[in-house]
Amino acid sequence: MTKYIIKRILLAAVTVLVICAITFFLMHAVPGGPFNREKALSEATIAALNARYNLDKPVGQQFLLYMQNLLHGDFGVSLKNGREIKDIIGESFPISARLGVSAMIVALVLGTVFGSTAALMRNKLPDRLIVFFSTLFTAVPSFILATLLLLVFCIKLQWVPVWSANSNNYLLPVIALSAYPMAYITRLSKTSMLDALSQDYIRTARAKGVSKLKIIFKHALRNSLIPVITYAGPQIAYIITGSMVIETIFTVGGLGSKFVSAINNRDYTMIMATTIFLATLMVIANLICDLLYKLVDPRIKYE
Amino acid sequence: MDQNNTPKKNPLSMQLDLSKFSDASFAPATEEEKRQQDVMSESTTFFKDGMRKLFKNPLATCSLVLLAIILVTIIVAPMIVPYRYEEILSVNGKRDKGAKNLAPFTYSEMEQQYIENGGKRFPHIFGTDEQCRDYFIRVIYGTRISLFIGFFASIIVLIIGMLYGSVSGYFGGRVDLIMMRIVDIIYSLPDMLMIILLSVVLNELLHFESGTIFARLGTNMISLFIVFGLLYWVGMARLIRGQILSIKENEYILAARSIGATPGRIIRRHILPNCLSVIIISTALQIPSAIFTESFLSFVGIGVKAPMPSLGSLANSAREGLQSYPYKLIFPAIIICLIVLSLNLLGDGLRDAFDPKLKR
Numbered sequence: 001m002t003k004y005i006i007k008r009i010l011l012a013a014v015t016v017l018v019i020c021a022i023t024f025f026l027m028h029a030v031p032g033g034p035f036n037r038e039k040a041l042s043e044a045t046i047a048a049l050n051a052r053y054n055l056d057k058p059v060g061q062q063f064l065l066y067m068q069n070l071l072h073g074d075f076g077v078s079l080k081n082g083r084e085i086k087d088i089i090g091e092s093f094p095i096s097a098r099l100g101v102s103a104m105i106v107a108l109v110l111g112t113v114f115g116s117t118a119a120l121m122r123n124k125l126p127d128r129l130i131v132f133f134s135t136l137f138t139a140v141p142s143f144i145l146a147t148l149l150l151l152v153f154c155i156k157l158q159w160v161p162v163w164s165a166n167s168n169n170y171l172l173p174v175i176a177l178s179a180y181p182m183a184y185i186t187r188l189s190k191t192s193m194l195d196a197l198s199q200d201y202i203r204t205a206r207a208k209g210v211s212k213l214k215i216i217f218k219h220a221l222r223n224s225l226i227p228v229i230t231y232a233g234p235q236i237a238y239i240i241t242g243s244m245v246i247e248t249i250f251t252v253g254g255l256g257s258k259f260v261s262a263i264n265n266r267d268y269t270m271i272m273a274t275t276i277f278l279a280t281l282m283v284i285a286n287l288i289c290d291l292l293y294k295l296v297d298p299r300i301k302y303e
Numbered sequence: 304m305d306q307n308n309t310p311k312k313n314p315l316s317m318q319l320d321l322s323k324f325s326d327a328s329f330a331p332a333t334e335e336e337k338r339q340q341d342v343m344s345e346s347t348t349f350f351k352d353g354m355r356k357l358f359k360n361p362l363a364t365c366s367l368v369l370l371a372i373i374l375v376t377i378i379v380a381p382m383i384v385p386y387r388y389e390e391i392l393s394v395n396g397k398r399d400k401g402a403k404n405l406a407p408f409t410y411s412e413m414e415q416q417y418i419e420n421g422g423k424r425f426p427h428i429f430g431t432d433e434q435c436r437d438y439f440i441r442v443i444y445g446t447r448i449s450l451f452i453g454f455f456a457s458i459i460v461l462i463i464g465m466l467y468g469s470v471s472g473y474f475g476g477r478v479d480l481i482m483m484r485i486v487d488i489i490y491s492l493p494d495m496l497m498i499i500l501l502s503v504v505l506n507e508l509l510h511f512e513s514g515t516i517f518a519r520l521g522t523n524m525i526s527l528f529i530v531f532g533l534l535y536w537v538g539m540a541r542l543i544r545g546q547i548l549s550i551k552e553n554e555y556i557l558a559a560r561s562i563g564a565t566p567g568r569i570i571r572r573h574i575l576p577n578c579l580s581v582i583i584i585s586t587a588l589q590i591p592s593a594i595f596t597e598s599f600l601s602f603v604g605i606g607v608k609a610p611m612p613s614l615g616s617l618a619n620s621a622r623e624g625l626q627s628y629p630y631k632l633i634f635p636a637i638i639i640c641l642i643v644l645s646l647n648l649l650g651d652g653l654r655d656a657f658d659p660k661l662k663r
Contacts, residue, residue: 012491018488019492022492030503139647141640278496
């Protein structure tokens with residue numbers, strides 16, 4: 001187990017390093033320096049600026065300096081508004097995190113509830129309805145669902161106010177963000193629940209006379225949750241990228257919408273910093289899920 | 304056979320007692336007996352059997368029909384509709400400024416007048432957009448682009464993944480170890496972020512001569528293909544490697560190797576045909592995910608180049624006039640959902656028909 005954990009952590013560290021390197025060198029390949037303005041600066045000024053931001057050094061050395069700064073929590077400054085990116089992430093990430101974590105919880109809880117219900121009431125009406133909707137929702141891109149929700153509930157019916165900085169209404173963004181993972185988890189937990197229900201230990205428990213509720217909650221549900229955990233890792237990645245779109249549509253001021261506007265404004269330092277930040281987050285989330293999976297199910301072999 | 308010639312049977316021997324057989328037992332079979340041996344049902348191939356099972360699945364058949372309808376529509380419609388996707392509407396060579404944001408099946412004032420004077424005007428089935436372009440033909444072209452991207456991206460993934468996976472799986476050992484470590488690292492890269500990053504950078508770096516298909520698609524789509532080629536093949540490579548690891552233990556591979564077949568020939572002739580079902584299924588499921596990715600990128604603002612529509616970019620630009628013209632969102636949205644849904648269902652159907660083991 002210890003060997004496996006060390007191996008996984010090392011792989012994660014290498015991945016983060018690769019991500020940083022790819023991001024840095026790609027961004028360096030973009031023609032035009034950060035000081036290309038409409039009004040040409042004098043050569044002396046440019047040289048001074050380059051020296052100030054270490055741009056006169058060889059690329060390899062610049063990369064090392066950048067990594068050193070990253071490790072100290074210094075992401076540099078945004079090219080567009082000159083603010084410290086550290087501060088931008090600091091104030092917008094909690095909003096995104098709140099949105100993402102709520103969506104994840106909703107998806108996991110409702111997904112397993114729906115999935116288990118469908119498995120327990122196999123081939124009856126609730127099962128058919130759940131299967132129908134989960135198949136449907138895996139085919140709807142999140143931005144379309146979000147725009148439709150906005151159109152129907154905010155504009156036509158006016159039940160929910162459009163998001164603004166002080167209203168903090170997370171209802172619609174959370175629904176839009178959690179729909180796809182919820183549909184997927186529903187399908188996943190239905191099959192794993194059916195699988196668990198057909199196991200020998202369930203028959204034994206039933207033969208012993210254990211009550212039906214206890215069988216479902218203690219024996220079947222617990223075992224059916226294992227495959228769901230494996231899927232939680234990729235779902236976190238989905239939620240992080242999905243939140244970019246959802247936040248833009250609902251004008252939530254989180255990191256996702258900041259990232260999208262950075263892309264549209266070609267704010268290279270911001271794109272670079274946010275990519276590294278979010279990518280590291282995803283790698284860590286995947287690492288935790290993998291380790292958790294091995295911890296929950298001791299039957300799984302460590303390579 | 305002569306009774307006297309048959310050797311006497313030892314009672315404890317397990318050998319056949321030849322004395323029990325008469326000469327008739329060794330006579331050639333009569334015509335009637337031969338006919339009994341005829342195989343009554345037609346022999347079936349793997350492919351035929353799979354297709355038969357597929358057509359028994361109502362959902363998969365429906366999706367197949369739906370996809371066929373969509374395909375026929377996007378091929379035929381541009382021949383019938385007299386507008387082009389980038390064409391700004393005009394009547395008798397004069398720009399029709401009133402044809403902005405028309406509702407479905409309505410005409411602008413200029414067109415109305417033209418019709419009253421005896422002219423013929425093709426109806427705007429989905430109305431027009433904010434730049435006075437026929438929306439129906441834009442949606443048709445958007446569907447074409449989205450399907451093209453989905454299909455082409457899946458082919459790229461298939462080719463690279465197949466080559467990499469089969470080499471890694473066939474040679475095994477240290478080659479496999481190193482190749483799979485590389486796959487592990489690429490696999491754990493966050494793909495969507497890398498796509499965004501690469502698109503942003505390639506946009507600045509790549510320039511195509513105008514007029515070529517590359518220039519019309521725009522650098523964003525080319526970088527999307529490049530990214531698919533660089534990142535998305537790892538899933539396919541893993542899948543095919545796993546298949547090959549199990550297939551190469553079979554006796555017929557050993558036999559082929561012992562008569563001196565080259566590794567390339569063994570992979571091509573014996574191994575790949577045996578993992579065909581897995582390849583077909585995962586390619587079918589790859590197409591909708593590529594369409595999703597494209598629409599996501601178009602939404603973020605790094606999709607196809609401006610006059611060229613895609614379903615994602617149409618849905619994105621429909622957001623601006625959402626309150627007044629919701630149908631502009633509804634049409635592309637429904638088509639994306641229908642395509643993705645039917646491809647998903649078709650993929651599931653293919654999986655059930657061609658590889659029952661894979662069923663989860």
